[in-house]
Amino acid sequence: MSRGVNGKQHGIIPKRAAFPSVPVRASLSMSTTAVEQKKSPSMDLAIPIMVNGCTGKMGNAVIKAADSAGLHIVPVSFGAEKESGKTVEVSGKEILVHGPSERESVLASLFNEYPNLIVVDYTVPDTVNDNAELYSKVGVPFVMGTTGGDRDQLYKTVEESNIYAVISPQMGKQVVAFLAAMEIMAEQFPGAFSGYSLQVMESHQSSKVDTSGTAKAVISCFQKLGVSFDMDEIHMIRDPKQQLDMVGVPEEHLAGHAFHMYHLTSPDETVSFEFQHNVCGRSIYAEGTVDAVLFLAKKVQSKAEKRIYNMIDVLREGNMR
Numbered sequence: 001m002s003r004g005v006n007g008k009q010h011g012i013i014p015k016r017a018a019f020p021s022v023p024v025r026a027s028l029s030m031s032t033t034a035v036e037q038k039k040s041p042s043m044d045l046a047i048p049i050m051v052n053g054c055t056g057k058m059g060n061a062v063i064k065a066a067d068s069a070g071l072h073i074v075p076v077s078f079g080a081e082k083e084s085g086k087t088v089e090v091s092g093k094e095i096l097v098h099g100p101s102e103r104e105s106v107l108a109s110l111f112n113e114y115p116n117l118i119v120v121d122y123t124v125p126d127t128v129n130d131n132a133e134l135y136s137k138v139g140v141p142f143v144m145g146t147t148g149g150d151r152d153q154l155y156k157t158v159e160e161s162n163i164y165a166v167i168s169p170q171m172g173k174q175v176v177a178f179l180a181a182m183e184i185m186a187e188q189f190p191g192a193f194s195g196y197s198l199q200v201m202e203s204h205q206s207s208k209v210d211t212s213g214t215a216k217a218v219i220s221c222f223q224k225l226g227v228s229f230d231m232d233e234i235h236m237i238r239d240p241k242q243q244l245d246m247v248g249v250p251e252e253h254l255a256g257h258a259f260h261m262y263h264l265t266s267p268d269e270t271v272s273f274e275f276q277h278n279v280c281g282r283s284i285y286a287e288g289t290v291d292a293v294l295f296l297a298k299k300v301q302s303k304a305e306k307r308i309y310n311m312i313d314v315l316r317e318g319n320m321r
Contacts, residue, residue: 047071047297048114050107052078052131053123054090055097057207057256058145061286062120064091069290074117076110078103078131103134111140116300118293121146125210129153136161141300143292145171145285148210158308166296168311169213171288175277176311179217186224194226195267203237203247203259211236215260218275227264253280288314 049066053059054077063073075095084099098106111117118141121131125148132154135142141164144154158165170176185192200219202212211234219229243249249257257280264273288311295314299305 047293048074048117049120049293050074050076050110050117051095051120051122053121053146054095055079055083055088056122057205058122058282058285059120060090061282062122062145062289063093065283065286065290066120066293067091067093069294071290071293074110074114076106078106078123100130104138107134107138107140111138116297118142118296118300120289120293122289125149129157132157135165136163139163141165141296143289143296144168145289147213155308162306164296164300164306164309166292166309166311166314168292170217171286171292171311172279172284173288173291173311173315174284175214175279176288176315178277179214179221180312180315182218182221186221190224191226193222193264196227196264196273197267198222198227198229199235199263199265200229200233201235201237201247201259201261203243203249203257205255205257206238206240207255208238212258212260214258215262218260218262222262222264250280256280256282 049071051059051063051066051073054063059077067073073093073095075093077095077097079097079099081099081101083097084102086097087094088097089095107119119135121128121135121142121144123131123146125146128144128146128149131146132142132144132149136157139161144165144167147169154167158167168176170179198219200215202215204212211231215234216231219231219234223229237243237247240254243254243257243259244251247259249259257278259278260276262275266272292311292314295317296309298317299309
């Protein structure tokens with residue numbers, strides 16, 4: 001189990017009795033609390049970025065992190081029809097929001113004005129595919145942190161358009177590194193957990209409507225390791241009272257957290273393994289998104305291969321700032 005910012009234990013299992021007591025146990029836990037990144041005086045690339053979904057919590061966090069990194073926030077964003085025409089203030093920046101009907105002409109005009117433009121997408125699952133089609137049609141490089149949508153169609157659309165993009169359902173670099181380690185284990189030791197049963201719980205703020213993409217990625221690794229598990233068995237927790245009482249989420253982070261727990265039990269219930277990673281706040285994702293923008297800008301500038309990159313590629317590039 002791990003401890004959060006207020007010293008409380010952060011667990012996803014409400015009671016230890018939820019799982020059998022076993023004589024052998026292995027546990028890996030990670031807890032991350034939002035820490036603001038200070039602006040680096042040596043980093044002032046002034047890369048123009050357009051953050052779509054700027055009125056959302058993640059969009060707000062990305063604008064704050066991007067501004068600290070010296071990026072240029074283009075004062076335009078796409079939002080819902082009800083937001084169209086409104087000027088909103090986000091982290092001290094005034095941004096004009098355009099609705100769906102104006103998107104193509106506005107984006108084409110912006111890309112013409114800012115040829116080095118990179119779009120960041122933190123909208124909603126229902127708009128993922130339409131947005132990707134728009135970015136692909138205009139040809140603008142983009143970073144997609146929005147989860148959900150038809151992922152197969154998303155990748156197909158972008159691959160066929162031959163543009164630069166970073167697409168990842170998980171932008172936290174440390175969590176991505178953990179996922180990479182899981183994938184290596186699955187590749188090198190297939191079937192190592194054959195016969196083991198798996199229980200998965202994930203808790204996010206109530207506004208997150210889809211199942212955690214990170215949880216799905218980890219489960220995919222466990223499946224390669226021989227574990228039988230269906231994605232619909234994931235226990236999603238979105239009720240704030242349960243998050244407080246059962247999961248142990250600090251009250252100040254109910255509106256922004258990502259807690260995951262994976263519990264494996266051997267067929268004879270004598271061995272168990274537990275993997276847990278808890279994130280409070282959004283800074284870890286915002287900072288990772290800024291690194292993805294810097295990575296993509298570098299690829300564009302160097303005329304590297306036009307393709308879909310992911311956060312593993314960003315990690316391999318090393319420190320972007």
